[in-house]
Amino acid sequence: MTMLTEIAEGLQRGEDDLVGNLVREAIAQQMPPLDILNDGLLAGMSVIGEQFRLREIFLPDVLLAARAMYAGLDLLKPLLARDGVPRAGRVVLGSVQGDLHDIGKNLVGIMLEGAGFEVIDLGHDVPAERFVDAAEAHGASVIGVSALLTTTMPVMKDVVELVRARGLNARLSVIVGGAPVSDAWSREIGADGYGYDAANAVERVRALVK
Amino acid sequence: MRQRVEWTPGESAPARAEVLRLQGMRPGERVPARIDSLLDTATTIYLDLAEPRAIVAEISAGEFAGVYRGEGLNPHETPLEAIYPNADHLALLAATVGARVTVRVRELFLRHDLALGCMLDSIASAAADHLADLLGPRYVSMIAGAASDWRVLAYSPGYCGWHVSGQRALFGFLRPEEIGITLNRSCLMQPLKSISGVLVVGPGHIHRFHPTYSFCERCQEKQCRDRMASVLRC
Numbered sequence: 001m002t003m004l005t006e007i008a009e010g011l012q013r014g015e016d017d018l019v020g021n022l023v024r025e026a027i028a029q030q031m032p033p034l035d036i037l038n039d040g041l042l043a044g045m046s047v048i049g050e051q052f053r054l055r056e057i058f059l060p061d062v063l064l065a066a067r068a069m070y071a072g073l074d075l076l077k078p079l080l081a082r083d084g085v086p087r088a089g090r091v092v093l094g095s096v097q098g099d100l101h102d103i104g105k106n107l108v109g110i111m112l113e114g115a116g117f118e119v120i121d122l123g124h125d126v127p128a129e130r131f132v133d134a135a136e137a138h139g140a141s142v143i144g145v146s147a148l149l150t151t152t153m154p155v156m157k158d159v160v161e162l163v164r165a166r167g168l169n170a171r172l173s174v175i176v177g178g179a180p181v182s183d184a185w186s187r188e189i190g191a192d193g194y195g196y197d198a199a200n201a202v203e204r205v206r207a208l209v210k
Numbered sequence: 211m212r213q214r215v216e217w218t219p220g221e222s223a224p225a226r227a228e229v230l231r232l233q234g235m236r237p238g239e240r241v242p243a244r245i246d247s248l249l250d251t252a253t254t255i256y257l258d259l260a261e262p263r264a265i266v267a268e269i270s271a272g273e274f275a276g277v278y279r280g281e282g283l284n285p286h287e288t289p290l291e292a293i294y295p296n297a298d299h300l301a302l303l304a305a306t307v308g309a310r311v312t313v314r315v316r317e318l319f320l321r322h323d324l325a326l327g328c329m330l331d332s333i334a335s336a337a338a339d340h341l342a343d344l345l346g347p348r349y350v351s352m353i354a355g356a357a358s359d360w361r362v363l364a365y366s367p368g369y370c371g372w373h374v375s376g377q378r379a380l381f382g383f384l385r386p387e388e389i390g391i392t393l394n395r396s397c398l399m400q401p402l403k404s405i406s407g408v409l410v411v412g413p414g415h416i417h418r419f420h421p422t423y424s425f426c427e428r429c430q431e432k433q434c435r436d437r438m439a440s441v442l443r444c
Contacts, residue, residue, distance in 0.1 A: 014244075014325075059234045060245045063325035070322040098374050098396045103232075103328055110324065125396045150425045151283075151374045180428040 003031070004040040007072065011044030014064030020071035033079040037116070041072045045114030053199040059107065066110040073113070087118040089209040090140040094122035094131055095178075096155035101148035104178060107198040108144060115202050128158035135163075135172055141209050144201065145191075147178040156181070157189040164190070173208040177201055211301075212267035214389060215348060222262035222307060222344070223253065224336035232332040252329035256337065261308030264341055265386050266349055266409065268301045274408065277302070277383055280367075280376035288371030289419040289434070290410075298357070299411040301349050303364065304386035305341035306404035307334050334403040342366075342405055349409050361414040361441035366407035367397075370434065371425050380406055414441040 001009075003026050010018040019041075026036045048065045051057045093109050095102045102124045109119045120138050122130060135143050143163070147153045156176050163169050173192035176185070186194035193208055195201025229249060230241060241249075269277065274294055278284070284291075294300060311334045318327030346362035367376040374397045381393050384406075392400050399406065410417070421434050 058242075058245060060248055060325045060329060061242075063328055064244070066324050067322050098398065100398050100402055103331060106319070106324075106328070125394070125398050127396075149368045149374060150428045151368055153428070179431065182428065185428070 003029075004036065004043070007036070007040030008044035008047070011041060011065050011068040011072070012047055014061070014068050016064075016068040016071040019068040020075065023072035023075050027075065027079065033076050033083060034085050036072070037076055037080065037085075041069050041076075042114060042116055045069055045111070049111055049114065049199050049202065053197070059103075062107065062110070066114065069110075069114055088116035089142065089205070090118045090120065090138055091142045091144055091205060092120045092122060092131060092135045092138065092140045093144040093146070094126035095124035095146045095148070096152050096159075097125055097127045098155065099147050099149055099152040100124045101178075102146070104148070104198065105144070105146035108146070108177065108195065108201045111198050111202050112144075112205060115206065117205065128155055128162050131159050132162045132166060132168070132172075136166075136168070141172060142205050143172065143174045144195075144205070145174060145176050147176075147181060150180045153178075153180060153185065156185075156191065160190045175201065175204055175208065211352060212265070213352065215264045215266065215305075215345065217262045217341070217344065219257045219260040219262065222260055222337050222341060223257065224333065224340045228336045228340075229329070229332050232336060233329065248325055248329050249333075252326055252333050255314060255326075255330055256307075256311060256333045259308070259310040259314055260334075260337065261310065262306070262337065262341055263308070263389050264303060264305035264345055265384060265389050265391075266301050266303045266345055267384050268299065269383065269408070271295055271297065271300060273383065274300050274302075277379040278372065278376065278408075280373060280379045283373035283375055285371045285424055287423060289421075289423065290365050290370060290372055290408075292419065293365075293416055294408070294410055296416040297410045297412040298360065299349075299353055299409075301409045301411075302380055302384045302407070303342065303345055303349075303409055304381075304384055304389070304391050304399075304404065304406040305338065305345060306389070306391050306399075306401050307337045307341070308403075309390075309401040312402045338403045338405050342407065342409075346409055346411075350411055353411070357413075359413045360411050361417065362409055362411045363417050363437055363441055364405075364407045364409050366405055371423060377406055380408075417441050 175193035342364040368374040
């Protein structure tokens, strides 16, 4: 078994200490950081994402794997920055103003990072202006907006309209998600995409940044 | 009548099945050993940190009409609008499991202990909801001459058409700041794992409604059915 395969499989088992040690060893052996990231960490998270989508594993399994991913990613980040390696894209995430539910949004963020994206997580209770301000400040190409209450969903429309009002819609997409949200709602408010679960959200973001 | 209520952490701890449901596991699904172990660890942390408490205050139907109307943002028709006028008793409530649990969740996430943080978060969320279930019978026991056919359910802003901004009027009447629950400008409560709402007491049938309102289509939880069943079959 190659070291990168060991990293991917250790990640899937949620063995963060092992993954951290293996990544250190790979770095010491002068393996290209991008290879360690893609063929080790992201390969492992890709399997996790698929298993989660098929309900073969559960949320805690994904989060244990994510912890292992971060154990390796934290070691690679400075090296990737040094080498000028671009990420797959930059995404601003948050739960809308008035909404505190963020587990789903957090999971999307984890899986986006596992897919090679840079994520700026604004947390919960985020007003529309803050989403757009952050996207502009960070040069993001996607805003991901989450809501779990029907009464807070209208803020999503505010985000879409603000992006349009600032003339940013050519380079900034808005994707929405959350339990009460639907594809129909997404189209009604003019959003660029809707993710029905975390794995689907990652696929939608990938499609939007192409 | 206005009363402060406190529980031990153990009394407030939610059912394991409810926590696992929040973690995405369906009832009857086999729980892997490491997830069971994670739940045990998170439960131990919860029992160590939780400070569950509530405040409940009776309110007349006329007074509640004003609270429920709030800032005028509820939809034209809602279930509670038809339910509360038929109640024998109404009481506003606010309850919390305390801030220490939320602080620990945040700490766990910051150090990437995501699975444990998320599990603890689910326990705290389920516990906060559980406090409303505990408060209902407690409130009924305080009412002199309680009728045998009385049933009690809690309804909260943010659900079933009661706009989340309704909490401002609710807080204005109840003043739960006394037990450390505050409301920010976005109508989010601090500590985060807190709930607010109204206890509606009366014969079980007053809680019956058909979930065909305009907002019902978007609701994924559909907890209203189980809630109605719980008071209609007793």
